[in-house]
Amino acid sequence: MPEVQVRIEYPAVDALMCAGQELLDQLNEWRGSRTLVVGIGNVLKGDDAAGSRVCERLGQVGVGAELIDAGTAPENYIQPIIRKAPQNLLVVDAIDFGASPGTIRLFRPEQLSSVIFSTHTLSPRIFVDMIRREIDVDVFFVGIQPAQVRLGQPVSEEVNRSIEGLVRAIAELFPRPTP
Numbered sequence: 001m002p003e004v005q006v007r008i009e010y011p012a013v014d015a016l017m018c019a020g021q022e023l024l025d026q027l028n029e030w031r032g033s034r035t036l037v038v039g040i041g042n043v044l045k046g047d048d049a050a051g052s053r054v055c056e057r058l059g060q061v062g063v064g065a066e067l068i069d070a071g072t073a074p075e076n077y078i079q080p081i082i083r084k085a086p087q088n089l090l091v092v093d094a095i096d097f098g099a100s101p102g103t104i105r106l107f108r109p110e111q112l113s114s115v116i117f118s119t120h121t122l123s124p125r126i127f128v129d130m131i132r133r134e135i136d137v138d139v140f141f142v143g144i145q146p147a148q149v150r151l152g153q154p155v156s157e158e159v160n161r162s163i164e165g166l167v168r169a170i171a172e173l174f175p176r177p178t179p
Contacts, residue, residue: 036086046153047146062176095143102158
């Protein structure tokens with residue numbers, strides 16, 4: 001199994017979990033199940049593109065999980081997600097949780113609060129609640145700490161490294177089915 005390059009930081013609040021081994025363990029539990037990866041992000045705003053870039057790269061390498069790049073409007077994909085009826089939903093987004101740029105953290109929807117900043121209009125918690133009203137699905141958010149989210153800027157090196165590490169891990173745990 002490839003090693004994911006993440007900085008492990010222990011948060012001040014016990015409710016927040018660290019990524020790294022915990023993320024790999026969770027994804028490993030989902031191996032062989034109907035898993036949907038949803039990327040959220042604005043490709044015009046530097047590191048805010050993280051979720052969209054993860055989906056783009058996963059599409060290039062090929063994976064056994066379904067992919068949706070929801071861009072800046074995840075609310076437009078609530079019904080398509082419900083129709084796909086995944087057992088597991090992994091939402092990848094640039095989330096400012098006050099860590100070093102490129103840090104990856106795993107969150108349950110219940111752990112997302114007003115303290116954690118997402119650049120998107122719809123609250124991540126409301127997004128998940130709307131989906132869960134219709135289908136039974138296990139949900140995790142993978143937050144990648146941005147360095148900057150300025151219009152017209154490229155994705156930072158730190159976030160690029162985290163994107164590639166996450167893509168390698170997901171591709172290894174959800175390989176493309178052989179015909």
